[in-house]
Amino acid sequence: MSTTPAAASGTYSGRAYIWGNGTVTYSDDWDDEGLLQTNVHSSSNATCLWQKILWADGELASTSAIDGVFGTQTYNATIAWQRDENNDWNAGLLADGGVGKQSFGWAAYRHIFQTSGSSAVGQTLYLKYSGTHNTFNLRRLPDGNYEFVDGDGSWRKAGYDYRTCS
Secondary structure (H helix, E strand, C coil): CCCCCHHHCCCCCCCCECEECCCCCCCCECCCCCCEECCECCECHHHHHHHHHHHHCCCCCCHHHCCCECCHHHHHHHHHHHHHHHHHHCCCCCCCCCECHHHHHHHHHHHEEEEEECCCCCCCEEEEEECCCCEEEEEECCCCEEEEECCCCCEEECECCCCCCC
16 A cells, blocks of 8 residues: 555646646546545545545445545545446556546546536536435535535535545
8 A cells, every 4th residue: 555556647736626627527627636545645635525426436335434534444445436437437447546647537527517607717616426326516616626515514625635524
């Protein structure tokens, strides 16, 4: 777990938040995200967003597992998610338990849909992640930073360097 996973390879933008612009596709949103794994950004709101994805796709059984900590349970659920995506869609993801450009990009491309707002730069865009088991709401702010609805109903920025999710 100490090596950088291939699924997380690619150019990281260095931004403090999950970010995007334009139409929500692999090439416009989440295609240059930072690495999430047990020893990188392992306690963050970005990890909390990833856990919501795992929950929506049935890899985490309960919302109580969404705590923003990338531990053993999240690592194992990520491997299962990557294997499922490969089996179902021939996604080409390496099932290594690391989350980066390919895993984030595949999630955005396959499962995020606009519900309202404008995809134009400088506008708020409202989205829904529609997983195989559950859905949750997201929004992309005018500055391109993503927020998600937390377990208490609050909007939380999907940042890499802090954890406020519950």
